[in-house]
Amino acid sequence: MSAVDKVPAIGRPRSDAARMAVLHAVDDMLVEEGYAAMTMKGIAARAGVGKQTVYRWWSSKAEILFEAVMQDAATELVVDSASTSGEEIDLFLDAVVRFLTASHAGAAYRALVGEAQHDAKVAALVRSSDALVTAATPVLRRAVARGDLPADLDLADAAVDLVAPAAFRVFAGLTETRRRASGFAFIARYAGQVGRGGALAN
Amino acid sequence: MSAVDKVPAIGRPRSDAARMAVLHAVDDMLVEEGYAAMTMKGIAARAGVGKQTVYRWWSSKAEILFEAVMQDAATELVVDSASTSGEEIDLFLDAVVRFLTASHAGAAYRALVGEAQHDAKVAALVRSSDALVTAATPVLRRAVARGDLPADLDLADAAVDLVAPAAFRVFAGLTETRRRASGFAFIARYAGQVGRGGALAN
Amino acid sequence: MSAVDKVPAIGRPRSDAARMAVLHAVDDMLVEEGYAAMTMKGIAARAGVGKQTVYRWWSSKAEILFEAVMQDAATELVVDSASTSGEEIDLFLDAVVRFLTASHAGAAYRALVGEAQHDAKVAALVRSSDALVTAATPVLRRAVARGDLPADLDLADAAVDLVAPAAFRVFAGLTETRRRASGFAFIARYAGQVGRGGALAN
Amino acid sequence: MSAVDKVPAIGRPRSDAARMAVLHAVDDMLVEEGYAAMTMKGIAARAGVGKQTVYRWWSSKAEILFEAVMQDAATELVVDSASTSGEEIDLFLDAVVRFLTASHAGAAYRALVGEAQHDAKVAALVRSSDALVTAATPVLRRAVARGDLPADLDLADAAVDLVAPAAFRVFAGLTETRRRASGFAFIARYAGQVGRGGALAN
DNA sequence: GATTAATCGAGACGGTACGTCGCGTCTTAGT
DNA sequence: ACTAAGACGCGACGTACCGTCTCGATTAATC
Structure with a gap:
């Protein structure tokens, strides 16, 4: 699951808005389209987030779904x-x-x-x-x-x-x-x- | 499942060699590569069969696996x-x-x-x-x-x-x-x- | 350059329509957008052709441009x-x-x-x-x-x-x-x- | 070209160490990797400098190269x-x-x-x-x-x-x-x- | 024996998602 | 105000599969 517990350290901190947008997008899409039709690209687009941001914190749609x-x-x-x-x-x-x-x-x-x-x-x-x-x-x-x-x-x-x-x-x-x-x-x-x-x- | 029971009618009949080759290929590949790594193209290649021949008789790898x-x-x-x-x-x-x-x-x-x-x-x-x-x-x-x-x-x-x-x-x-x-x-x-x-x- | 001189051999032959569509697309886009703004993705889309079809016959936009x-x-x-x-x-x-x-x-x-x-x-x-x-x-x-x-x-x-x-x-x-x-x-x-x-x- | 001639005004002055590090990094990387392989991120990393610092003073790698x-x-x-x-x-x-x-x-x-x-x-x-x-x-x-x-x-x-x-x-x-x-x-x-x-x- | 028609192999086709990379911007804390 | 660090939205990269299509070549049953 995502590195939530990570030390904040330096650099721009993780955007919680992006995190929540992804989780909500996955939640909605699961209902509207079903698991198989969900794609990483689609999740990112739906969440209004870059694909890289999704991959930065989760490595598969299963992982996002689990957290969501x-x-x-x-x-x-x-x-x-x-x-x-x-x-x-x-x-x-x-x-x-x-x-x-x-x-x-x-x-x-x-x-x-x-x-x-x-x-x-x-x-x-x-x-x-x-x-x-x-x-x-x-x-x-x-x-x-x-x-x-x-x-x-x-x-x-x-x-x-x-x-x-x-x-x-x-x-x-x-x-x-x-x-x-x-x-x-x-x-x-x-x-x-x-x-x-x-x-x-x- | 495959249209085994179809009336042969005229034209070239279905090749049973091709059918068995596909089923065996799926069987082997499941073990060697796993379900997710199997692809229709890969199955056809492994079986020495055209992709169209696979699609003609089965509509998904799940269907082949079921029959196999x-x-x-x-x-x-x-x-x-x-x-x-x-x-x-x-x-x-x-x-x-x-x-x-x-x-x-x-x-x-x-x-x-x-x-x-x-x-x-x-x-x-x-x-x-x-x-x-x-x-x-x-x-x-x-x-x-x-x-x-x-x-x-x-x-x-x-x-x-x-x-x-x-x-x-x-x-x-x-x-x-x-x-x-x-x-x-x-x-x-x-x-x-x-x-x-x-x-x-x- | 593209493998135009290839032996026809077996399988579906290369589509000349796709080839010409790509060459024309590149020709047009060079004028309308300029070289730097041209992308392989854009060329494929403009030509109404799959990206893979472009990559199958040319390995870079320079190569297409050369032929075009x-x-x-x-x-x-x-x-x-x-x-x-x-x-x-x-x-x-x-x-x-x-x-x-x-x-x-x-x-x-x-x-x-x-x-x-x-x-x-x-x-x-x-x-x-x-x-x-x-x-x-x-x-x-x-x-x-x-x-x-x-x-x-x-x-x-x-x-x-x-x-x-x-x-x-x-x-x-x-x-x-x-x-x-x-x-x-x-x-x-x-x-x-x-x-x-x-x-x-x- | 970089804004060398800018009035220093108030606040922290421009770091000349950062400037030279960038110029040297570009010089080295041009030889080691070639122009096309050079990236702004790579230049910044090689120079031990933040990406923003690079963008603050130059607007493209061509500009850095020119100065370098x-x-x-x-x-x-x-x-x-x-x-x-x-x-x-x-x-x-x-x-x-x-x-x-x-x-x-x-x-x-x-x-x-x-x-x-x-x-x-x-x-x-x-x-x-x-x-x-x-x-x-x-x-x-x-x-x-x-x-x-x-x-x-x-x-x-x-x-x-x-x-x-x-x-x-x-x-x-x-x-x-x-x-x-x-x-x-x-x-x-x-x-x-x-x-x-x-x-x-x- | 010639014709007919569905099969076979091969592989190109238009699409689309993959996971990565670079862009240029932003948001931190620290100097 | 500047610094290093690094996350952000964006979009192209080149690859992999999808399921469809178009070839020439087989292969029986029908004429």
Whole structure:
């Protein structure tokens, strides 16, 4: 990502106006034209910025996209607390599907993950922090706190298991077989580890 | 896919040598150069074929790749029968991970699914038959026949649930968090629906 | 120069329409915008031709210019016969000055010679056949035939001596010191070699 | 030319160190890289100077070059007195050829004259004082003083006639046809104007 | 056997994005 | 006011692919 943390040192400082113009341009163009139709040249033109300025701070459109929309992913995947862990996980899984299929940030996420399949640099970028897993973790943590999931649960692992079915369906285009997401079933799956008593037993 | 089924009518018939040369060239180049570095011109040159001949029968490199290697996927994902359904599903999941991370056909599958995220035509191609789900179905069918999974199980749905965690981990690049695949756990998850008795009870 | 003489061989043959469009575009642009403002990109656009097509047949704008206008130079520097060699040389020197200062082809010639001062490839192009010397030779040859210049005159050498003062004045921008060109003086200079009698004696 | 004559007024005075660094950098780079490869940025970097400082005092690389090396031309084209005017002019013409083909200042002169063919500002610069004509004048003046050339000779005009053949040969790249320069012939050409007696008559 | 017509290889075509480079201007902090 | 440093908007560079086109040469089935 861009060298934001660089020491200001000497010379003309980086223009934040240019930076924001690029990020907004990418954000808009992703919606209006789609990822594949976006070009570095087009981004620069849309942002009213020189091409060199874009290349100075980012080395590919994937990198710009990552900086532009990955922060949005976090906010779109936050869900309100619900009365039970099952309901809350249901809400979260609904948010995941909505994010992947209907939001700008989700389109960006899919484009990046797609690109990562044949571009090692993008793969590294995506790997550095997966939006879905990151968003799932606090939800699971709350379920653990409520005693609905085992205290020694491997959160990272469980988070993947939670979001994987929904995410894979979207990636593979299997939207027509979309099943009703079920937080209750997910909890039930791990409940055995909680011992007799727990969400399922009740 | 190619217009294989077209009525030959009159004129010079399609050269099967050219067709095979293209498919083999794509297969080889995917391994040697990777998906992104492959070009239509390069494919034609490698195959010793005119560019027009490629465009006459396929409209994109994704389409060629699909025809070239998707049939291989089926053979690579076939697993031998094991003594229990749990073991057999374990073997299958191992095969899935190996396919996705270490085989030519798997690389092609990932490239196609990746491209599908921002290309509707490729998405349609991939959706038409997902290699992983297709391969998972007979495995699940055998488990149902053994009575280890409920008879009324929605196979397509369960197949997605089965392969999703492994597939999503690969797509997201979360290889370092790869969990030991467990067929037993998968069966256990659905066993409740089989009633008392079944794989879990034993 | 372009590979005009190439064996047609196989594949789509070179488009003569594209070739002529480029040559005409360069010709026009030289007048309208000047040499420095001409760009390969601009030439291609003006000719309605792809940039690659330009680069396929010429490697620089100097090369295109050479092919476009050097043939014109020959026609512009042809002078009618006059009654005496002195008058004829005068007419020729007038044509030289007019060519260098007031014609399209002359502007191209000056641009090429200028570029040749810091570009070896252009230098080779220019050296291959200098328009002024080439044009001067037949004029001198006629004077020799008339007996106004020695029969054993080194034509190439004398041609340079003939055009050099006029050409150098233009190159150095010394137009304000332009002297009346004099064919009679030129003949007088060499007449001694003809012996008593000859143009000067009369 | 640079604003050397400007009133210093208030504020930090112009750094002469920066000025000399730029001039030396240009001098060196002309030799090492050639005129075309020189860039304003490169000159500034080589001189250890800011780009703005260069642009503050010169408006193009041609202008810097002119200031940097045109003064050298004068010294390189000075020839020692010889016993006769013919010999002296021979020496001078040799110096001219050496200057144009083998010296730094000569390379700069050729580059400037070349650039002048399609750049009006450079043309004005070059026209302001031609190095060759300027150097030829004192040589001719001495020949007049000796009585070897007519007293009423138009020096500027004759100077051009003297250097033009050699200079044009270099500009046009006609080095292979280089004739032995001859001061005696030059004097002979003008001797008629001196009347009976003079260099030629002897 | 000649004709017909779609194929084959080769490669030039008009486009357009790539990533780099140089331009001349500007905006810093420091002298 | 000047300096070094360096980011800025701009636009040309020469290259690479795109998908289309135009050649002459094959290659069967049809006449």
